[in-house]
Amino acid sequence: MALLPILCYPNPKLHTVAKPVQAVDARIRTLIADMLETMKEAKGIGLAATQVDVHERLIVIDVSEQHEDPLVLINPKLIWASPDTHVNEEGCLSVPGIYDGVLRHDAVKVEAQDGSGALRLIEADGLLAVCIQHEMDHLMGKVFVEYLSPLKRNRIKTKMIKAQREANA
Secondary structure, X not given: OOOOOOOOOOOHHHHOOOEOOOOOOHHHHHHHHHXXXXXXXXXXXXXXXXXXXXXXXXXXXXXXXXXXXXXXXXXXXXXXXXXXXXXXXXXXXXXXXXXXXXXXXXXXXXXXXXXXXXXXXXXXXXXXXXXXXXXXXXXOOOOHHHHOOHHHHHHHHHHHHHHHHHHHO
């Protein structure tokens, strides 16, 4: 297993729309293991392949307390979203240190393949539903800050560019 570099906003690659995974093979299983390790090391609860510069429809999530219950979603499709919504405080491994409110559906149903390629139906609410929606946005090339006002988004962009400059200095 290997730690993968996480793209940081406003990297334009984060706006790439992911293509379907063609086969759940050894390459994808290795990517899943690397993404889970990367997510855990970064103390995250979700990671989309887009965030590690792999533009395929693959998400790993683990909202359990001890990070012992990973969920793998390959080629996820949203098949239902509750009409009820609420604002959740969200953060993102690609936008470190930034948290803000985003309106999300309270519950979702998603059809996806798991790490072995088997098709599954996942019914989620609460934090898991929020995380699934957040990570599926990444697969569509959307970062959570795009839900914020242009003023907030520009402030975050400026802050992230400055932080990246300082890190590279």
